[in-house]
Amino acid sequence: MNESMATVFGLLGGLALFIFGMNMMSESLQKVAGDKMKKVLGVLTRNAVCGMLAGALVTAVLQSSSATTVLVIGFVSAGLMSLKQGISVIFGANIGTTMTAQLMAFKISDYIMPIVFIGFLIAFIAKKEKVKFVGQTIFAFGLLFVGIEMMGDVMKPLATSPVFINMMEKVSHIPVLGVGVGLVMTLVVQSSSATIAVLQSFASQAGPDGASVIGLVGAIPILLGDNIGTTITAILASIGQSKDAKRCAIAHSVFNITGSFIFIWIIKPFAKFVEMISPKGNELDVISRQIANAHMSFNIINTLIWLPLLPVMVKIVMFIVRDDKEVSIEDYKEKSFLDKNVISQPIAAMYLVSQEIRRTGRLVSEMIGNMKATVMNNDSKALAELEKNAKLVTEIDENTVSYISGMFSNGSLTEEQSSTTAGLLYVLNDIARVSKRCEDASPVIRAKLEGKYKFSKDAVEELGKVIDNVEIMYRTSIVSLENGDTKTARKVFDYRKELRNMEKKFNKNHLKRLRKKNCKPEFTYPFSNMLHSLERIGDSCNGMVEEVMDNVRFLELEEA
Incomplete structure (x- = not known):
């Protein structure tokens, strides 16, 4: 040379x-x-x-x-x-x-x-x-x-x-x-x-x-x-x-x-x-x-x-760089926190993941509220919003899982950070499942709106009570992830038992209404199916708080 x-x-x-x-x-x-x-x-x-x-x-x-x-x-x-x-x-x-x-x-x-x-x-x-x-x-x-x-x-x-x-x-x-x-x-x-x-x-x-x-x-x-x-x-x-x-x-x-x-x-x-x-x-x-x-x-x-x-x-x-238009609330709602350029900086990337899961959690919380508004008040706009949010949650879930996979393949996470990030992934999976359960209920709700199913007043009230329980359970799960409070998290297990008992009780009540001719037999499947979808949300909430018990929580940037 x-x-x-x-x-x-x-x-x-x-x-x-x-x-x-x-x-x-x-x-x-x-x-x-x-x-x-x-x-x-x-x-x-x-x-x-x-x-x-x-x-x-x-x-x-x-x-x-x-x-x-x-x-x-x-x-x-x-x-x-x-x-x-x-x-x-x-x-x-x-x-x-x-x-x-x-x-x-x-x-x-x-x-x-x-x-x-x-x-x-x-x-x-x-x-x-x-x-x-x-x-x-x-x-x-x-x-x-x-x-x-x-x-x-x-x-x-x-x-x-x-x-x-x-x-x-x-x-x-x-x-x-x-x-x-x-x-x-x-x-x-x-x-x-x-x-x-x-x-x-x-x-x-x-x-x-x-x-x-x-x-x-x-x-x-x-x-x-x-x-x-x-x-x-x-x-x-x-x-x-x-x-x-x-x-x-x-x-x-x-x-x-x-x-x-x-x-x-x-x-x-x-x-x-x-x-x-x-x-x-x-x-x-x-x-x-x-x-x-x-x-x-x-x-x-x-x-x-x-x-x-x-x-x-x-x-x-x-x-x-000038603004072309005013930024609407909807723009912020659909704005991702994830940035692939930050993926090699573990704490920052974990924080962005936490923020994205929080965003997903808020969207799913809206979906539960929309479900209640549709069931109780026949609000067609709320149902449309529920279905829109369900698509958005699916997209966020896919992107976040891909982002987390990139964090692991990058090799910059410590063992402790890997464990925490895996816990956040499990939380995201449970939140996505709650979204899926809400989405599963939407055909029944839409059929109800269109007059194909006409639940009795008692049946609607029972569905409302179950949704109330689900809403409290879900919000309690999110709060426990925010503050890492295991005492708050344990309340979800009690709500879960109550939800299971409600499903059994309200299914029996429906059968009693059938005997009394207060409900039609063809309404049994949609009513029971919707109760089951709501009951399965309880499993996902349980999954979230189990991560809290393992010291998983949304990452916060601490002040010095």
Whole structure:
């Protein structure tokens, strides 16, 4: 293999190790954090300053501002976060992403392999799941530096190449060209952290004069281009999402583009400021830290500029992506909480699943109410609404089961999270069964409306009593899932016994009415069938509260 090919493959191999290590560290950190992420994510939905701080913290864990922005887009699209809150989180994400560059600036060449070995050893021999994840985090951290070292080794010949030096001189003297280089690099790699790591590694190489081959002044424009390039991921994630989600993605772009536009005019003063706040020493020894500090300073200063102007940012993105129409209540009713882009972030994905099951639960609760209105008051509109909701619940059920399957196949869930998510799936199955039982009753109700069946007054009252019992039982089941209250959950078992007794009693009453000629024989099947459908709802409610007994409940984002 010739020298050029060896350099290219060495650079690509080092970059691959770096990105693999970064993704592995992100996934392991999330698993180590576990339920603590609920507190961090809970802060996201508070005020703008808290959102910014939480955005920085989440990004430090996820090791990617793009990942945080995708998460925010999912939350905003689902209506769980306002546009203003979402934008403030994105501001914080830009600060949080600078942590990776700060880590890369440490000179730990002599300790890389011991770190890799220690991480591997802990992950290999640990029995406890969390300890294993700690080992994986340490191992991944070491891999980051293995990748950096590999890239640094293959870049040394480039630093003395006349052709490459000429190219770097052009980039150093034409800042816009440097911005373009950084932009293209990040678009190709889809990670600003990776391209900044490459930049740090390359800038640490000595040119013919013994100084950095590019210098801080030449590196800053490339850094600005990296910050612009990272916004493309968010733009792509917003395709097909709500208008507010698109606005969040555009806010990310506006933030970085406007910041880069300002800083490109003050590169030399900015470089002097960075040199002033960075460690002193030989340029080759300190430039990696200088680049990390420049990256952090750019994002902190840009955030301090934009945070007081948050309402202005909202107006800008509202102007770029305008509303076509007023959003109706029906639009919100049919709006899914699920976002496939968030599926690799366990706590966030579990929260969205919980919200989607809640939505399903509300629709089924409406169906029970509609069934009662139709039986008791011959309300044809209520029956039409019941049938419409039944179709919607079936669709939601299919989509949510597919989403949960994706969470498991992704492999990002811990054992505890897997158990909880499986419990949520069982709850969804029971809610879907309740919907099916209501749907099974609708032909009988429709026939009653059309005059094919004319139940006696006593029969209608009995059906009303059974539906009342079902409604109380179902709502009690949902409440127990909301608050995890096992005492409330146990009440459902009593309602279940009462429901079974009512079915037996009212079937006997119907037979008595037959003997007295108060009911026609052909009404026996529809009446008994409807009672049976309602009685089977009790089994599904029992199933829901049994999950509550196993500590399954709808996931809440806790406030710190």
